[in-house]
Amino acid sequence: MIFFHSHKFISDNGKYYTSGSLNNGVFQRYLNWFGEVTVFANELSATKDHAKLINDNNEVTNVNLDLVNTKVNLRNSITVIRKIKEAVYSHDYIVIRMPSFYGIVAIRYAEKMNKKYLVEVVGCPWDAFWNHSLKGKIIAPFMWFFTRKTLKDAPYVVYVTNEFLQRRYPTKGKSIGCSDVVLPKLEKGILKKRLEKINLLEKRKPIILGTTAAVNVRYKGQEYVIKAISKLNNEGHNFEYHLAGGGDNQYLKNVAKECGVEDKVFFLGALPHVKVFDYLDNIDIYIQPSKQEGLPRALVEAMSRGCPSLGSKTGGIPELLNKEFIFKNGSVEEISELLKKVDEKMMLFEAERSFKKANEFNKELLDKKRTNFYLKFVRNAEI
Known part of the structure; x- marks a missing residue:
């Protein structure tokens, strides 16, 4: 399986560290469902600001990382798009976490190659880009349009909300609302x-x-x-x-x-x-x-x-x-x-x-709900 997202992994001395919640624990879920997993995302060279993150042992070790430089621009975007196309072609299962430019491109090629894919919607691209910067306000309408269009025809969609994202980005495919939050047992x-x-x-x-x-x-x-x-x-x-x-x-x-x-x-x-x-x-x-x-x-x-x-x-x-x-x-x-x-x-x-x-947000109940949905996706893709 290949997982597409715009997450930034910090590189330092040949090792890679997560800059957020995409860690070994989260990736273990995908390993259980799909076996070997590759993550297509961004690479950011470590600076002194990342020292604490590195020292706290946030290294990612259990998946393959296929990373591109965070500064994607017109000059190298063609190379990145070609790389995404090759990645989709060479994998059996495609999982995309949105909002993500890489995800939109990956879905385009998955549909052309008639490969089954699953989309995870963890945020609203309109809100994310509109509230980011002046440049973001220019990008926001396009990301909103393409995300909405993409999700409408997506065969499998996992939303982290129960209502909000479903209303804004509806799908005709199979879907569930299932938070990605992992809580320890509540005593x-x-x-x-x-x-x-x-x-x-x-x-x-x-x-x-x-x-x-x-x-x-x-x-x-x-x-x-x-x-x-x-x-x-x-x-x-x-x-x-x-x-x-x-x-x-x-x-x-x-x-x-x-x-x-x-x-x-x-x-x-x-x-x-x-x-x-x-x-x-x-x-x-x-x-x-x-x-x-x-x-x-x-x-x-x-x-x-x-x-x-x-x-x-x-x-x-x-x-x-x-x-x-x-x-x-x-x-x-x-x-x-x-x-x-x-x-x-x-x-x-x-x-x-x-x-x-x-x-x-009981971990066992959410894990069971999520696992049942992903296994349906896997079995359907196999058929």
């Missing part, structure tokens, strides 16, 4: 500790907000939370903001400085996944202010720790949260108004609701 003691933490909150101490997301990606929206806590603290409230996530944080640092909350905004850097839950246990409220998401893993993980949670009206976020705690994308005013509602009663209620909702 009742987790919720008990969260409720005790809320009951012990001291009025004079700051309420700690948290977001897990890359700090150099503007559409993650952390700047709006920084501006909101500045507004609230000037009104006499006491909020801190703890940001977990890799990338250059200079822009957000500047926002915090301009807003006068440098001492209230803390950058924790990229955390190894095993330490993310300790971070979540330390915060009081989780907030997902993104302008683009599929079904955010970080939000589900926060809810699994009983975190009272707020989020923007983006992607699959409203499928997870209490509708009373959803705010308009980029609205500092709405974030501020919601945070003013925070009190002990609200936090206790939302902690229990979050934990209960997270239980829907």
Whole structure:
């Protein structure tokens, strides 16, 4: 099987490291279903900013990597397209994770060669490109059109949401809604500790907000939370903001400085996944202010720790949260108004609701649902 995605793998001294969630554990699923697996994606040379990622042993070792330089342009795009065509031709099963330019090209050749393919939809290309940059706003309509057209006729589609992506990119083929979130077993003691933490909150101490997301990606929206806590603290409230996530944080640092909350905004850097839950246990409220998401893993993980949670009206976020705690994308005013509602009663209620909702992401049930669907695809392709 060959897996197409625009993921960036970091190369360092002949070894390759994942820059996100595509790790050995995730790839093991595909190995179980298909045997040998090749991943067609991007290669990015390591810099000093990747030292922590490399030291935390994020090396990918169990799949073959067929990588291209991240700077695809008009001069080398023809070479890349030819490479995609050859990759499709030489493999039996084609799996594409969208949104992805490579995926759109791969599907075109899979259809020409009459090869069965399966598409995983993990995000909305319109939101991703439109909220990225000026260049992204030019690309967004084209990616939206081609993704929508591609998915309409795709024979097998896996959506990470239950409603949002299905509405925006419907298919006539077989499909399921199945989150890609993997949670450890949820022990009742987790919720008990969260409720005790809320009951012990001291009025004079700051309420700690948290977001897990890359700090150099503007559409993650952390700047709006920084501006909101500045507004609230000037009104006499006491909020801190703890940001977990890799990338250059200079822009957000500047926002915090301009807003006068440098001492209230803390950058924790990229955390190894095993330490993310300790971070979540330390915060009081989780907030997902993104302008683009599929079904955010970080939000589900926060809810699994009983975190009272707020989020923007983006992607699959409203499928997870209490509708009373959803705010308009980029609205500092709405974030501020919601945070003013925070009190002990609200936090206790939302902690229990979050934990209960997270239980829907039971690993065994999701794995069974996902496996049954992929095996149907494999058997059909064999026939």
